[in-house]
Amino acid sequence: MSASGGGQQSALRVRSALFVDFENIHMGLQRLDAAAANRFAVNPQCWLSWLETLAYPALGATDFRRDLLIRYCYLNPVSSARYRAYFTRAGFHVVDCPPLTAAGKNSADIHIVIDVLDILGHPTRFDEVILLSADADYTPVMLRLRAHDRRTVIITSGPSARAFRAACDHVVGEDAFIDDALTLEPRVTHQAGNGAHLAGAPALGQAGGAATADLSLDGTDTARASEPVACGELSPDGVASRSGRLTELPARSLSDDPATNDALPLRRAAAGAPTSPEPPDSTAPAAMAAPGNAVAPATGPGPAVAPPFPAPPSTQDNRLRHAIAEQVRELVTVSERPITLASAAQLVRAQLGPEITEGWAGTGSFKKLLALVDLPGIAISAAPEYLYDPARHTLPAGSQPGGAGQGDPAAPHAELIARISQVTDIPRLSSHEFGALFEELAAEVTAHGFNRTGTSRAVRDxxxxxxxxxxxxxxxxxxxxxxxxxRPPQPGDDAQALASSFADNAVLLCQNARMELSGDEVSHLHAWITGNPALVVEVAVAAAPGLVSRAGA
Incomplete structure (x- = not known):
């Protein structure tokens, strides 16, 4: 990327095309948060302002200007006509997709695919395609866009298939979309602790797809609340801090820049190659993206995409690994008890930021990184996996010691839990932690009723x-x-009843992900989540009515 006059680095211009599958997003939001669904539908300018400033590792820049040159919204004129005017006023071209079958199925997906493919031959070379939908049917078109060297971003409001997420450069999940773009509550911004940001590694913000932890290293909130953010406005502590926009400088384009033209593909940034002569303190770390052409999705944990011949870690990777190891060492030092591996990863991510920990310094996972760094005096137990200091900490009942920096792969239930978590993204909490979560959830809902956003924060606290x-x-x-x-939580719910309902849904997630479980494995899955003794149960062949897969299509 070249600099413009006077030696000043200009802002990167990103030419984007936006496609909104209205019914898919709106119905998904209604199931989770009716107020957020309404804000999405009646005030698109609210989330458009957030979207224009959304940064992610594969973008390869912190100073940019996103121009949404195409804005298409596809909606059902029979059921959603009342929302049409809101999108028209926000500069959208609204495409009517009336129902074509008795069941109400419309042709929005076909319209979107045709229009997305049309832009590949458009006189304007679009750098980025942004799709609002959780429908896995769009996976082939995302792969086609990747083959044509276009960045892809999806924003979901519900279950999305792992294959769909893996086909995109960046994923904004329903939690991040609701919290960052559709909330009217005070924003929470974390103050950086010791080593929270590396020298030479900018913080791109918290707008990734994965849910991030809201805890400090010592387990206390270090957040400060800013003023409530009105839709359509930019908050210094919220959206604007993620943009890095330099509108007073001439814009550079991803397409026009000689460093990102056809001779040097756009995904050099995702592969870790330098994209500009900027000084080290203004370039995004190469380790923020998984190696290769595919950027690891941000909506949840998943297998790393490894190159055929792993290269030795770069200097930047080594710096990141050292910083993460220091955070882990401090975390274990100040903790009075063992900490689960999943919680430790979330705490480290909260301190360093999701962009710094994206890809875990080229290793693909937090556990793999721990196996590569020097952490004397710190061990990882067998499943459920805990980080602990053998000299100071006593492991919980049922957990057995493991070697330093590694768990016990021979533990059969640990292997089952690892497989289930990898396929379905179910958090790898211990049975004790699941028990605490459901107990506090039942108590919170009984005391204050259920509101998804408020309840999740209260239960966390x-x-x-x-x-x-x-x-x-x-x-x-x-x-x-x-x-x-x-099965939304209701006042008077019993913690065990909630745990059992979630365990039933977990079984369905496995079934919909084509993960075959024996009766014994299903019983151990229930025991893991509910904390009850394992009892062999029959595996239902068909999905239970009313249950919806978290893993998506």
Whole structure:
């Protein structure tokens, strides 16, 4: 990328095309948060302002200007006509997609695919395609866009298939979309602790797709609340801090820049190659993206995309690994008890930021990174996996010691839990932590009723007060699972009943992900989540009515 006159680096111009599958997003939001669904439908300018400033690792820049040159919204004129005018006033071209079948199925997906493919031959070379939908049917078109060297971003409001997420450069999940773009509550911004940001590694913000932890290293909130953010406005502590926009400088384009033209593909940034002669303190770390052409999705954990011949870690990777190791060492040092591996990863991410920990310095996972760094005096137990200091900490009952920096792969239930978590994204909490979560959820809903956003924060805080470091992302996953199962928490609910409902939904997630479980494995899955003794149960062949898959199509 070249600099413009006077030696000043200009802002990067990103030419974007936006496609909105209205019914898919709106119906998904209604299941999770009716107020957020209404804000999405009646005030698109609210989330458009957030979208224009959305940064992500594969973009390869912190100073940019996103121009939404195409804005298409596809909606059903029979059921959603009342929302048409709001999108028209926001500069959208609204495409009517009336129902074509008795069941109400419309042709929005076909219209979107045709229009997306049309832009590949458009006189304007679009750098980026942004799609608002959780429909896995769009996976082939995302792969086609990747083959044509276009960046892709999806924003979902519900279950999305792992294959769909893996086909895109960046994923904004329902939690991040609701919290960052559709909330009217005070924004929470974390103050950086010691080593929170590396020298030479900018913080691109918290707008990724994965839910991030809201905890400090010592387990206390270090957040400060700013003024409430009105839709359509930019908050210095919220959206604007993520933009890095330099509108007073001439804009550079991803397409026009000689460093990102056809001779040097756009995804050099995702592969870790330098994209500009900027000084080290203004370039995004190469380790923020998984190696290769595919950027690891941000909506949840998943397998790393590794190159055929792994290269030795770069200097930047080594710096990141050292910084993460220091955070882990401090975390274990100040903790009075063992910490689950999942909680430790969330706490580290909260301190360093999701962009710094994206891809875990080229290793693909937090656990793999721990195996590569020097952490004397710190061990990882067998499943459920805990980080602990053998000299100071006593492992919980049922957990057995493991070697330094590694768990016990021979533990059969640990292997089962690892497989289930990898396929379905279910948080790898211990049975004790699941128990605490459901107990506090039942107590919170009985005391104050259920509101997804407020309840998730309150349950996170309640768990923290009793000494359980359970990130808000894990709480949101459980709440979403209950909502998808048609079993929203209600006052008077019993913790065991909630746990059982979530466990039933977890079984369905495995079934919909084509993960075959034996009766014994299903019983151990229930025991893991509910904390009850494992009892062999029959595996239902068909999905239980009313349950909706978290893993998507």
């Amino acid at each position: 309640r768990c923290l007060e009793r000494g359980e470091h359970i990130g808000r992302g894990a709480v949101n996953f459980v709440l979403n699972g209950l909502l998808y199962a048609g």
